[in-house]
Amino acid sequence: MEHASHSRGFAITLDAIAALSFMLMALYFIESTSFNPMALKGTELKQISLDTMAVLQKSGRLKSVLLPNYNGTSVKEVIAATPSQVCMDMTVMAINGTMVASISKPGCGAAVTQSQTVYRIFSYGGTVFTTTLKSWYNEGVPG
Amino acid sequence: MGLAEKDARFRNRPVRRGMPGTSKAQIWSLDLISGMTVLSIMILLFVLEWNYLALRWDTSASYREMLGKAVYASDALFTTPGDPPGWERIANLTGDDVSAIGLANSRNALDSQKMDKLMAMNASQGDYDLILSRLGLSGCQMHLTISDLAGNATYYDYGRPSGLNNSAVADRFVLLNGSVVAKAELEVWR
Numbered sequence: 001m002e003h004a005s006h007s008r009g010f011a012i013t014l015d016a017i018a019a020l021s022f023m024l025m026a027l028y029f030i031e032s033t034s035f036n037p038m039a040l041k042g043t044e045l046k047q048i049s050l051d052t053m054a055v056l057q058k059s060g061r062l063k064s065v066l067l068p069n070y071n072g073t074s075v076k077e078v079i080a081a082t083p084s085q086v087c088m089d090m091t092v093m094a095i096n097g098t099m100v101a102s103i104s105k106p107g108c109g110a111a112v113t114q115s116q117t118v119y120r121i122f123s124y125g126g127t128v129f130t131t132t133l134k135s136w137y138n139e140g141v142p143g
Numbered sequence: 144m145g146l147a148e149k150d151a152r153f154r155n156r157p158v159r160r161g162m163p164g165t166s167k168a169q170i171w172s173l174d175l176i177s178g179m180t181v182l183s184i185m186i187l188l189f190v191l192e193w194n195y196l197a198l199r200w201d202t203s204a205s206y207r208e209m210l211g212k213a214v215y216a217s218d219a220l221f222t223t224p225g226d227p228p229g230w231e232r233i234a235n236l237t238g239d240d241v242s243a244i245g246l247a248n249s250r251n252a253l254d255s256q257k258m259d260k261l262m263a264m265n266a267s268q269g270d271y272d273l274i275l276s277r278l279g280l281s282g283c284q285m286h287l288t289i290s291d292l293a294g295n296a297t298y299y300d301y302g303r304p305s306g307l308n309n310s311a312v313a314d315r316f317v318l319l320n321g322s323v324v325a326k327a328e329l330e331v332w333r
Contacts, residue, residue, distance in 0.1 A: 020185055027192050043214055044313070051221075051316040054251040055324045078324055081292040083314050 041137065042114055048086055049118045049135040052078060057120055062131060065092050065101040066124050072103050079105050087111070087138045095128040111136035202309070205333070209283060209311035213331040216278040216285070217313040219243060221327060222250045224257070231260035236273065244277040252318045253289075258299055265301050286330040289317060298325060305332035 056062040061074040079088045087108035092101040115136035122129055225231075225245035231254070233240050246257045264270035275281055289299040298319060310332035317327045 024188070024192075027189075027196070030196065047214065047218065048314065048316075051251055055316045055318050058249075058252055058318050059322050059324050061324070077292055078316065081316075081326055 042116070045086065045114070045116045045135050045137065048082055049088075049116045049133055052082065052088065052135075053118045053120055053131070053133050057122065057131075062092075062120070062122065063124050065103075066129070070101070072101065075101075075103050079103060082135075085138050086135060088133060088135050090131065090133045092129055092131050095130065100129065108138050112139055113137060206309060206311060209331045209333065210313075212280055212283060213311045213313040213329050216280055216331065217315050217327070217329040219278060220246050220287070220329065221253070221315050221317055222247055224248060224254070231257045236264070236270065238273055238276070241273075241277060244274055247317075251316060252321060255320065258289075261301055262299060271302065280331060283331050283333055286332075287327070288330075289319070289325050289327045292324060292326055294326065302330075305330060307332055 053062075056075060056078060061078065064070060064074050065072065075090065079090065082088060082105065087105050089104045089108075090102070091099065093099055111134070113136065115134055117135075118133045120131040120133075122131070219225075223243065223245035224247060225241065226243040227241065228245075230236065230241045230244065244261075246253050246261065248254045261274070264274060275283065275285060278285070284303045284305065286302040286304045287299070288297055288301075290297045310330050312331075313329045315327040315329070317325050319325050
């Protein structure tokens with residue numbers, strides 16, 4: 001009778017140890033998770049997108065993609081200088097839908113989380129062009 | 144049986160020493176001690192773990208606050224001219240003269256005169272504190288650098304560098320002299 005009572009107590013202790021182990025594992029998981037302040041990521045991304053478009057347009061680099069034999073260097077240089085975790089994809093299209101240029105930041109996958117898109121319209125040589133700049137965070141690169 | 148006989152039998156009853164009752168009490172005490180030891184270790188582990196997590200959350204909240212300040216201060220600096228817009232022409236700038244500091248003529252296009260004025264205000268601690276307060280960075284320190292896209296040449300350097308790896312940084316693009324694209328980095332730290 002006394003032996004049976006002890007066995008029951010031991011079984012309860014095992015349950016408690018298992019539960020505590022799970023809880024410790026959960027705490028360890030929370031502890032190992034990096035604390036990234038995501039709340040401001042959208043604002044930051046929007047700012048860097050607007051900045052990029054503004055400096056490309058005001059410096060004349062945006063229109064340079066329309067020049068004959070343009071290799072995209074001046075725009076690529078700016079896009080490459082964005083923070084490492086930021087990805088960008090810029091397209092310039094004529095108003096009739098013809099693709100004029102498409103420049104992407106190297107080493108970026110497709111956007112999987114939030115993205116920001118900025119548009120600009122400008123005219124060159126009597127033709128109207130639309131520029132779309134899409135930005136997102138590269139999931140593989142720590143922030 | 145008379146009362147005296149009953150009393151004599153009670154007095155002469157066998158006294159039980161080392162019987163099962165006594166042994167049970169001993170086992171129960173050992174169980175209690177071992178149980179309390181295990182429980183104490185568990186509680187201690189949780190307290191230590193919780194304390195560590197609380198510290199991390201506090202650090203995270205502090206970083207989030209600094210990043211917010213860096214982002215909004217950089218927006219004020221690089222997209223607005225300040226208030227009044229010609230604050231750079233005031234000789235001895237005081238808190239009463241200026242309500243907001245901005246360095247741009249238009250979005251991201253920096254005014255070289257405003258930049259020169261800012262650089263001239265780098266040496267004085269009073270001026271530095273004024274800039275901090277007008278950017279909403281009171282209680283923090285700031286360091287602003289403007290360099291070329293490759294990061295090889297620094298055009299402007301203002302404020303106090305932290306030397307820390309947990310400071311909040313806002314990365315922006317700016318335009319110098321209307322044509323030169325440069326990288327601006329505003330670091331905010333405590």
